[in-house]
Amino acid sequence: MFYTYLYVILLSSLKSKLMKTIIVVGNGMVGYKFCEKIAAREESENFKIIVFGEEPRAAYDRVHLSEFFGNRDAKALELAPMSWYTENKIELIVNERVTDIHRKTKTVTTGSDKEYTYDYLVLATGSSPFVPAINGVEKEGVFVYRTIEDLEAMLNYAEKIKAKKSNGRAAILGGGLLGLEAGKAVMDMGLEPHVVEYAPKLMPRQLDSRSSNVLQLTLENMGINIHSGKATNRILGNGAITGMDFGEDDTLEVDMLVISAGIRPRDELGKTCNLEMGIRGGIVVNDRMQTSDPNIFAIGEVALYNQMIYGLVAPGYEMAEVAVNQIIESFEIVMRPEIDMSTKLKLIGVDVASFGIPYMPADKGLSIIYENKTKGLYKRINVSHDGKTLLGGIMVGDAEDYSILHQMYLNNIPLPDNAEELIVGARGEGGSAFGSAMDLPDTAVICSCEAVTKGAVCCSVIDDGNETVKEVAKATKATTGCGGCKPMVADLVKESLKSLGKTVKESICEHFDYSRQELFDIVKLKNIHDYDQLLDEVGKGHGCEVCKPLAASIFASIYNETANRQETIQDSNDRYLANIQRNGTYSVVPRVAGGEISPKQLMAMGRIAKKYDLYTKITGGQRIDMFGAKLHELPLIWEELIAEGFETGQAYGKSLRTVKSCVGSTWCRYGMDESVSFAIEIENRYKGIRSPHKFKGGVSGCIRECAEARGKDFGFIAVEGGWNVYVGGNGGATPRHAELLAEKVDKETAIKYVDRFMMFYIKTAPPLTRTAAWLDKLEGGITYLKNVVINDSLGIVDELDTDMQNFVDTYKCEWKEAVETPEIRERYTHFINSDETDDNIEFVSLREQKMPKEWA
Amino acid sequence: MIANLSTYESVQPDNVKVWFKAGPASKFPKNGGACIKYKDKQIAIFNFTRQATWYACQNLCPHKMEMVLSRGMIGEEDMQPKVACPLHKNTFSLKTGKNLNGSLDAIATYPVKVEGEFVFVGFSE
Numbered sequence: 003m004f005y006t007y008l009y010v011i012l013l014s015s016l017k018s019k020l021m022k023t024i025i026v027v028g029n030g031m032v033g034y035k036f037c038e039k040i041a042a043r044e045e046s047e048n049f050k051i052i053v054f055g056e057e058p059r060a061a062y063d064r065v066h067l068s069e070f071f072g073n074r075d076a077k078a079l080e081l082a083p084m085s086w087y088t089e090n091k092i093e094l095i096v097n098e099r100v101t102d103i104h105r106k107t108k109t110v111t112t113g114s115d116k117e118y119t120y121d122y123l124v125l126a127t128g129s130s131p132f133v134p135a136i137n138g139v140e141k142e143g144v145f146v147y148r149t150i151e152d153l154e155a156m157l158n159y160a161e162k163i164k165a166k167k168s169n170g171r172a173a174i175l176g177g178g179l180l181g182l183e184a185g186k187a188v189m190d191m192g193l194e195p196h197v198v199e200y201a202p203k204l205m206p207r208q209l210d211s212r213s214s215n216v217l218q219l220t221l222e223n224m225g226i227n228i229h230s231g232k233a234t235n236r237i238l239g240n241g242a243i244t245g246m247d248f249g250e251d252d253t254l255e256v257d258m259l260v261i262s263a264g265i266r267p268r269d270e271l272g273k274t275c276n277l278e279m280g281i282r283g284g285i286v287v288n289d290r291m292q293t294s295d296p297n298i299f300a301i302g303e304v305a306l307y308n309q310m311i312y313g314l315v316a317p318g319y320e321m322a323e324v325a326v327n328q329i330i331e332s333f334e335i336v337m338r339p340e341i342d343m344s345t346k347l348k349l350i351g352v353d354v355a356s357f358g359i360p361y362m363p364a365d366k367g368l369s370i371i372y373e374n375k376t377k378g379l380y381k382r383i384n385v386s387h388d389g390k391t392l393l394g395g396i397m398v399g400d401a402e403d404y405s406i407l408h409q410m411y412l413n414n415i416p417l418p419d420n421a422e423e424l425i426v427g428a429r430g431e432g433g434s435a436f437g438s439a440m441d442l443p444d445t446a447v448i449c450s451c452e453a454v455t456k457g458a459v460c461c462s463v464i465d466d467g468n469e470t471v472k473e474v475a476k477a478t479k480a481t482t483g484c485g486g487c488k489p490m491v492a493d494l495v496k497e498s499l500k501s502l503g504k505t506v507k508e509s510i511c512e513h514f515d516y517s518r519q520e521l522f523d524i525v526k527l528k529n530i531h532d533y534d535q536l537l538d539e540v541g542k543g544h545g546c547e548v549c550k551p552l553a554a555s556i557f558a559s560i561y562n563e564t565a566n567r568q569e570t571i572q573d574s575n576d577r578y579l580a581n582i583q584r585n586g587t588y589s590v591v592p593r594v595a596g597g598e599i600s601p602k603q604l605m606a607m608g609r610i611a612k613k614y615d616l617y618t619k620i621t622g623g624q625r626i627d628m629f630g631a632k633l634h635e636l637p638l639i640w641e642e643l644i645a646e647g648f649e650t651g652q653a654y655g656k657s658l659r660t661v662k663s664c665v666g667s668t669w670c671r672y673g674m675d676e677s678v679s680f681a682i683e684i685e686n687r688y689k690g691i692r693s694p695h696k697f698k699g700g701v702s703g704c705i706r707e708c709a710e711a712r713g714k715d716f717g718f719i720a721v722e723g724g725w726n727v728y729v730g731g732n733g734g735a736t737p738r739h740a741e742l743l744a745e746k747v748d749k750e751t752a753i754k755y756v757d758r759f760m761m762f763y764i765k766t767a768p769p770l771t772r773t774a775a776w777l778d779k780l781e782g783g784i785t786y787l788k789n790v791v792i793n794d795s796l797g798i799v800d801e802l803d804t805d806m807q808n809f810v811d812t813y814k815c816e817w818k819e820a821v822e823t824p825e826i827r828e829r830y831t832h833f834i835n836s837d838e839t840d841d842n843i844e845f846v847s848l849r850e851q852k853m854p855k856e857w858a
Numbered sequence: 859m860i861a862n863l864s865t866y867e868s869v870q871p872d873n874v875k876v877w878f879k880a881g882p883a884s885k886f887p888k889n890g891g892a893c894i895k896y897k898d899k900q901i902a903i904f905n906f907t908r909q910a911t912w913y914a915c916q917n918l919c920p921h922k923m924e925m926v927l928s929r930g931m932i933g934e935e936d937m938q939p940k941v942a943c944p945l946h947k948n949t950f951s952l953k954t955g956k957n958l959n960g961s962l963d964a965i966a967t968y969p970v971k972v973e974g975e976f977v978f979v980g981f982s983e
Contacts, residue, residue, distance in 0.1 A: 083961050512935070534889075534908060544908050545889075546933030547942035547949065570890030574929065574944030582944050586924040633929075832925075835881045836895045842918075842925045 021050050022121035024329065025110060027100045027271065029055030031063065032302030032318035033126035034081050039323055041090040045330040051092045052118060056099040057149060060084050079150070103275040105295055122297055122329050125272065125285065126322075129265035129303040129313070134175075138237030144259045147184045156260065160191040163257045171196060172258040173246060175234060177204040179349070181262035185226050186350040188260065195226045196254060198246065200263075202231040205354070208345065210361040212373060213380040213398045220352050220378040220399065229254065267304045267311055280306040289336040291325040299325045307337060316450045317341045323453070342412065342450070346397075346404045352378070353401035357408045358394025359384055367393050370422050381425040383407070390416055395425075405490045406439065409446050439493045448494070449487045454480035459491055463498035471495055510769070511548040514541045518552060518694065518769045525556050533557075533571045551576070552769045555656055558692035559764050562809055564816035565655070566826050575654035578830070579817055580636055585843050585854035588636060589629040590616070591653035592643050593689060596663045596681035596701075597624030606646040614639055617851045622733075623660030623698065625651060630852060632839055637827050640817045649689075649815040656770075657692045661685040661699035664708035667720075673703035675720035680749065681709075684718075687753070688760070690813040694767040694776075697760070698732070712740045715773040716756045721745075725752045729759050729787070730777035738774040741784045744792065754803070758791040761802040863923070865899060866916035866966035867982075868955060874969060874980030882975050891941065893917050893928035894979070901979055902928030903970060904952065906939060912970040913952035914979050919943045920963045927965070 024040070026033050037053060040046050055061070062079040087094040099113040109119050131146035133139060145156050163170035172188040174181045177199030185195045197204075203214035204221075218228050232252075237259065238245040245255045272285035278294035280286055284306030291299045291307075301321035303313055312318065320337065327335035344357030359366070362384055372381045383395040392411045397404055407424065409415070418424070439448075444457030458478050468474045471492050475481045481488045509515045516524065521540075530536050533553050537545055550571035557563055565576040575581050580588035592607070607626055611618050614635055616628040631639055640650075653659060663681035667673030681701040688699070700711030702719045711717025717728040717740050724746035731740025744755055759773075767776040780786060789795035791802075820826045832840045844855040880894045880903055891904040900917035917925045922945060930941045932952075939952040950957055955964040969980040 080961070083963060085963060086961065537908075543937075544906070544934045546935060546940070547931040547947060548933075550931055550933065570887050570931070574931070577929065577931075577944075582926070582929075584922070584924075584945075586926045586929075586945070829887070832893060833895045833900075834885045834892045838895060840900070840925050842900070842923075 021048060023050045023052065023119060024122045024124060025100075025118060025120040026051065026053040026124045026126060027110070028126035028128055028268075028302070028304075029053050029057070029061045029094065029096070030126060030128045030302065031061060031081065031315060032128065032322055033124075034061035035319045036124060036126060036301065036322040036325060037087070037090070037092055038082070039326045040329070041092065043326065043330060046090075049329075053087070053092060053094045054098055054100050054112070055094065055096045057151070058097050059150070060087070060094065060096065062150065100271065103271055103298070105275050105298070108297065120297075122299065124325055124329075125293075125298065125300040125304055126302045127268040127271065127304045129267050129311070131261060132264045132266045133261055134234075134263055136234050136237055138239070138243070139261075141237055141239050142242040143239075143257065144237065144243055144261065147180060147187075147260050147262050153187075156188075156258070157191060159258055160188070160193055164192055167257075169194065170258070171256045172260065173198055173254060173256040174260045174262055176262040176264065177201070177228065177230060178207065178262065178264065179205065179347070181260075182221070182226075182349055184260045184262050185221075188258070189225060193258065196256060197221075197226060197228050198232050198234060198254070199228070199230045200233055204228065204230065208354070208356045208360060209396055209398070210382065212371070213382065213396045216373065216375060216378055216380040216398050217349075217352065217354065219375060221350065223378075224350065226350075265303060265311075265313055267306070269304055272300065272304070280309065284311050289324075289339070290328045290333070291321050291337065292328065299328070301325050308339070308341070310341075312341060312343070314343065314345065317343075319451060320453065344408050344411075344450075346401050346408075353397065353399060353404075355397040355401035355404040355408075356395070357404070358392070358411045360394050360396045362393065370425060372422075372425050383421065383425055385417060385421055389421060392417055392421075392424075405448075405487060409439075409442050409448075413443055413446050415442070439490050440497045448490055449478075449480035449482075452479040452482060454478045456494060459494045460498045463495055464502060469495075469499060469504070510552060511546055513537065513543045513545050513549050516540070518556070519766050521553070522556050522559070522765060525553075526560050531557065531561065531563075533568055545571075555692055555694065555769070562690070562812045564690075564814065564819060566816055566819055566823070569826075569829065573656075576656075578633065578636065579650065579654060579820060580631070581654045583629060583854065585845075586840065587629070587843060587854070588631045588633065589627050589653070590631055590636070590639055590643075591621065591625060591627050591651040592648035593651040593685070594625040594660075595685040595689075596661055596678050598663075598678055598682060599626075603646065603648070607643075607648075610639060610642050610646075613642075615852065617848075617853060621653075621660075624662050625660060627653070630845065630854075632843065633832050634830050634839060637821050637830050641821045644815075644818055644821060650817040652690065652816075655692060656694065656696050657690065658685070658688040659696050659698045661688075661701060662709045662711070662714070663701045664703050664706075666701075666703040670703060672706060673720070674722065675703055675725070677701040677703035677709060677718075677720065680718060684753065684756075687810055690816075691760070691764075691809050693760070693764045695770050695772045697773060713737065714740060716740070716759065718752055724748055727752050727755055729756065730773045730784070732772050732774045734772075736774070740774075741777070743784070743788060755791050757806040758799055758802045759787065761806050762787075762790060762798075863918065863920060863963070866918065868966045869968050869980055869982045871969045871980065873982045875983060876981045877971065877978040878981055880977045880979050883972055883977050884975070886977065889932065891928040891930065891932060893925070896979065896981060900925050900928075901968060902930075902941070903977060903979065904928075904932050904939075904941060906932065909939075911939070912972060912977065913939055914968040914970045915941070915950070915952055915955060916966045918965075919945060919948065920957075920965060921946060921948050 061081045100110045101113050102111045109117050111117050131148050146152055170193045172193040173196040174184045175198050177197050185197045189195045203211050204218055232248045234246050235249045236247040237243055238247055243259055245253050247253050267284040269283050269285050278286040285293050285300040285304055287293055287300050287305045287307050291301055293300050302318040324337050346355035367384050367386045369382055369384050379399040381397050384393040442456050446456045448454055448456050459480055462468045462474050462477045468477050474495055480491050524540055536553055551573040554571045565572045569577050583589055611628045617630050619627050621627045661681040661684050663677045666677035667675055697715040700709040700714040700717040702709040702711045704720055711719055712728050713731050713733050719726045727744040728740035729743045731738055763773055845852040846855050878896050886892050886905040888907040891902050894901050901914055902917040903914045917927050919927050926944050927941055930944045932941050940949045942949045949959050950965050955967045971978050
């Protein structure tokens, strides 16, 4: 017994002696990738891994840093939560900086004077922003753009400027990739952006001067001011920055400056322990990512490979992969001699891409250039003298064909006879000059971030049985980096499935093997009323958050049932007939048809909002939103609103929101017809109807179009001799103008056409698809739609008319139903075992009203 | 009071010290959830009527720290029972507490039993 015990002790101490320690310095994207790659290998058991990060958080995605301005959500940028490190037995030490390397003893010391021993040391310290030595660069209001903390400091400073004046200005020093991103960021902060570039053109490393001009024009149209060919001599201001001086009396007044003038490798550690360094910085590595000390590796932007620092993510990831393999003794895996620096990105909504040799001397080859400044387009491809090989290219404004061109370049695919068709499109029928992604060789790298080949993607479908992009992404990691290869992977998945004789099915989720339209027909045909019955008869399993609200929408569209009956299959907002807001409270929106509201109603609403201490705001749809109602207050508020004659505005539903109107001929001296009366009539006609997505309408009394009816799902505009009818428009993320369905028709006909249009949409659209997107996908488009609703080409208009009339006849206010039915009212309590309310909700004051306390 | 994630720690069936009587089963919506209060904790309890099983977890969504999970829609994914947060549709396994469609921290889960007409939740303190 005793001997066994001793044996176990000996064995475990022997094992820990055999364990080797890897210390990783730096926890940026590349440092994290190293951890991820080694954790995925079985051999990682033989290593103890310690990671040092000097920032206070775990690794995050710097490539998408500018998104932080939009959502202020540091968590969304996180690559892995702290718990990931523990689960993978990696010790992560944040807020700690490694200060010295002692190569003789193989130890490192940290800022807090602790000492750690390593067998292998991996330097992934990355880079820091380069700050040129300009006089005055230390002034208040001058920032660099690199970390979340930098961004937060910029945001705070911008708030201070805005508090002082309404027309604050910010300059960005540097017109490269990051600089332009920063330009957009300061614009989003509400400051006037000015980009200052030393070179005569923007993005001097990636673009030729013509494409740079096209980009500059597009950006200026967006409100970003560009000053190129300017050398900054001095930063002006007494304490805080007030301007920049370019010499010869040329100055620019600014309140803030963001420096984005390139990067410098953070190579101090290498320098102080005498590793071999590049003349202009960077730690020299060989193709195994080893520095001049074979036990020390350098990867990412600190590593100087082929006398170059690579500031892109993909080469950094490749270096991490090589270092992992070298350490676990797969010595054959080394870095490729040439690194592809091609990039494609969306810069402030503008596509910019370059690959291979973007611009080159004429003795190397010839260029084909297409430029269209009216559309902000520039495309250039460089072709060998014999016209057979693609050497490189540039795209601005439209980079849809980047992936395939890049692959042609990487794989030396012979060019077609009319190489110009690659950028201007083929003439006549057939469209594209290149074949499909399936024509690429299996070795073609589709996802360069994760180095996934076309062969791997196709195998994952054909041999491993993955059938969706999501499944393939999970199995191969393709698309999980920058996501740029998603369209190509989707194509490959689709084509591979086709080769197996399968088609891509638009099935709703794992519980229903049908499209929404198919399920709609099944429900109607089989006269199914309950979700459980639907699952039992045509589905499998127990349902999820995708199919439940979809079924609810179908039941509502067929039987006009309110959200009260099957409340647990409704979407978050429908379940409680209110819009859930940031802190879990709700907002309340009564219907104000056509935006017409009497002083008496206004006072009633004001009284109720005051009583329940609600924040009030006018909505974009000409009504009033009241925020901050707690769950248990909803029935009480509605009881009072209903008593004052209000009814639900269904702002929470996938249903009619509002019909916006202009003043119309009753008051307006230009009005051709009564837009308000029409808007009220049509809003009351369609209220309560549930549909695949929300829908909105507009009615304008003349062609000045003050109601913005063409930006709505349906719109009417009064013209000489009747109404013009428009359908399929929307604002939102992808704005689109509605298309003309009928001209100069009378009111009754106008309503009839829109009735049919809406009913046809409700029956056939995929889930969560607005009318605009649906109309885009409808084969034959608006012409086909006209044939269906006006000429009755499908022979269904009688059915559409009857179904719509049925909706109109069976409308009821679901909030009235809710407050009058005790069982429904009971749902509105925070706790079922206590009368207390949620004490987690906190408000702070805002311009004499209140708002939710900021998220921690 | 602003909620604290550390208030919630999963309880395994063998560690239950207190079976807290949460309320009559009839008070919980079918195939849906409701919230109860136990000491300073808010607990979401879900009635999977179709499968005749019950689950419980913290009411606090770890994404934005709001007390809302009980109001989320329930469902299943690869045979795992789950809840989708009503704010941003983050889904969590009700068996393991793991975030199924992202990498948020796991939520704490608690054992539930039904005796007679009443629902009980197990706590370790």
